[in-house]
Amino acid sequence: MFGLKKTPPIRTLIGEGTAITGEMQFVEGLRIDGEVKGDIVATGEGRSVLVISDKAKVTGKVKADHVIINGLIEGPVEATQLLELQPKARIVGDVYYGALEMHQGATIAGGLHPLKNEDDKPALKLASNNG
Structure with a gap:
């Protein structure tokens, strides 16, 4: 979907009940079930994936x-390739995306800003509960 290749492995987990303050940088994959106060930025070469679970809270740039x-x-969210908003997603801040998939129930209190792709047209997919 959307020309993405194999998803990188999630090598780091911030578990439920864990709170971190400060900027986080990661490569490949990161899953957050706890709370982070600070920016979370993927670095390095290659693809990156960030998962914010329904138990997680992030205050800062993603x-x-x-x-x-x-x-x-x-805080602001930037997904250079694909942003998936699951039903319990709540964003307070601007959203920048290459492609967007949004499920019913997800909310955004901020602006939507498509990043330019090859055709200068943003990719948008509305997810349905019917599969």
Whole structure:
């Protein structure tokens, strides 16, 4: 879908009940089930994936190639390739995306800003519960 290749492995987990303050940088994959106060930015070469679970809360900027959100983010979100907003996703801040998939129930309190792709047309897919 959307020309993405194999998803990188998730090598790091911030578990439920864990709270971190400060900027986080990661390569490949990161899953957050806890709370982070600070920016989370993917670095390095290659693809990156960031998963924000329904139990997670992030206060700060979020940036990765592929971002999957089902929790709360208070701050701007940038997904250079694909942003997936699951039903419990809540974003308070502007959203920048290469392609966007949004499920019913997800909310955004901020602006939507498509990043330019080859055709200068943003890719948008509305997800349905019917598969």
